[in-house]
């Protein structure tokens with residue numbers, strides 16, 4: 001069915017409830033954003049490709065000489081609204097109705113509602129997600145389990161909601177302007193903004209966003225322009241919209257001051273998105289034989305290059321008056337009490353490291369981890385503070401490009417490679433079935449963690465690495481292992497689940513992107529071609 005609304009061409013079925021989300025006013029706003037900023041977005045994506053070609057030719061990322069004055073001059077961000085001053089623990093999750101309620105009721109300060117790493121962007125999930133977030137902000141959201149046994153509604157004091165929109169690389173293929181697919185980021189941003197800003201402002205809060213996967217200060221400038229345009233259009237003071245930017249690409253870590261500066265009226269925090277950051281380290285340095293990562297399990301936040309990233313982020317944020325958010329431990333609770341104790345120990349250690357690095361808050365993947373993280377981030381702050389903005393812990397430390405790019409030591413094992421194959425396979429399969437965040441072998445896996453698995457395989461093949469048992473990693477070895485690991489997964493999950501799933505399509509996609517000469521930029525781009 002083709003529905004024409006003004007300039008936009010919507011190529012998908014739309015239910016009556018979804019129709020409220022795609023209201024005439026909303027569609028006009030989406031169309032105007034795309035008209036005004038769509039070409040700049042595409043140009044910025046070309047700039048990314050151009051920078052990557054330079055990295056592939058041997059260049060290394062570094063601090064930019066042309067923005068030295070921004071790094072060296074004295075300035076701070078505009079300010080942080082009161083309701084964003086306590087972010088000790090943030091839970092993240094997809095915009096599924098039940099999970100939205102559970103997340104807002106958890107013992108956390110913020111719920112980051114995710115249209116990016118944790119969501120497989122099917123048309124229905126995007127629109128239903130917007131319905132869920134609108135109802136959550138209105139306070140009317142409810143859900144009853146299909147068997148009618150469990151009813152869900154909001155507690156009296158739910159967490160604050162921040163919406164993470166899709167990254168700039170992702171198109172929304174169901175909506176076209178002048179024949180061209182529009183930006184997924186602008187689509188998510190416009191819909192969340194338009195359906196929530198009045199409610200939020202009248203509640204004394206505001207439209208708050210997480211911006212993922214930025215690679216440059218020019219991309220921050222684009223978002224700032226989008227925010228200013230939106231505020232003007234709806235008669236709101238500059239700075240009504242607030243953003244937290246994820247520093248989760250290697251290029252962006254060299255431009256944190258610049259990103260804060262570009263967005264200084266709108267930004268309140270940076271966040272260490274460690275999983276995409278590791279993926280980006282692999283991708284950016286894909287042609288650098290001395291920067292090949294070891295087994296994924298060994299790439300932990302105490303590795304020098306990741307520790308430098310966390311410390312520099314805290315130093316930069318606090319210097320500019322912004323909060324420095326930590327990231328996600330991938331361990332999730334277990335029903336086995338012994339294993340659960342072990343998981344809580346892992347999460348505790350990770351959060352303690354973040355708090356001692358100076359972060360003002362952290363992320364958890366599951367409500368069962370909230371108390372542990374809350375305790376650590378409460379105990380770490382003096383005088384009952386809800387943040388440590390005034391603690392200038394790394395003020396005098398000089399974090400250099402060499403520290404940020406330091407090679408990561410560790411083994412490359414056959415089990416590490418097989419595990420990467422099984423995880424990538426199962427994650428891609430889940431994603432193709434519409435599930436963007438899944439538990440696999442006791443860990444949370446999402447689009448960012450899965451990228452690490454599949455790009456590690458590509459990189460080991462590319463650089464002809466030898467595994468710790470002496471086997472040479474080749475594409476043929478990968479193909480043999482893929483066939484074997486498919487059988488392992490089949491026996492682990494059972495015949496019925498395997499046959500009803502999309503494992504053939506997942507294996508095919510994994511094989512295709514692993515065979516490419518140049519690393520596929522995001523697995524979700526070819527993946528999106530296979531989604532409804």
Ligand SMILES: CC(=O)SCCNC(=O)CCNC(=O)[C@H](O)C(C)(C)COP(=O)(O)OP(=O)(O)OC[C@H]1O[C@@H](n2cnc3c(N)ncnc32)[C@H](O)[C@@H]1OP(=O)(O)O
Pocket residue numbers: 091092093094098099100102103114117118275276328332333364365366367437438439443444445446448449
């Ligand atoms: C790299 C990054 O970008 S991190 C950010 C993106 N990742 C995320 O957001 C992770 C979100 N987490 C999740 O999706 C889930 O916790 C998973 C997939 C990791 C694990 O899911 P499961 O194994 O199904 O969880 P489990 O069965 O233990 O869930 C128990 C209950 O907790 C709820 N729950 C679990 N995680 C969450 C969450 N993140 N938010 C809200 N509720 C949650 C479940 O809905 C379930 O509720 P119910 O008892 O009312 O039915």
Ligand SMILES: O=CC(=O)O
Pocket residue numbers: 117246248272273274275276277327328448
């Ligand atoms: O978005 C978070 C990440 O770690 O990636």
Ligand SMILES: [Mg+2]
Pocket residue numbers: 117212246248273275276448
């Ligand atoms: Mg991420």
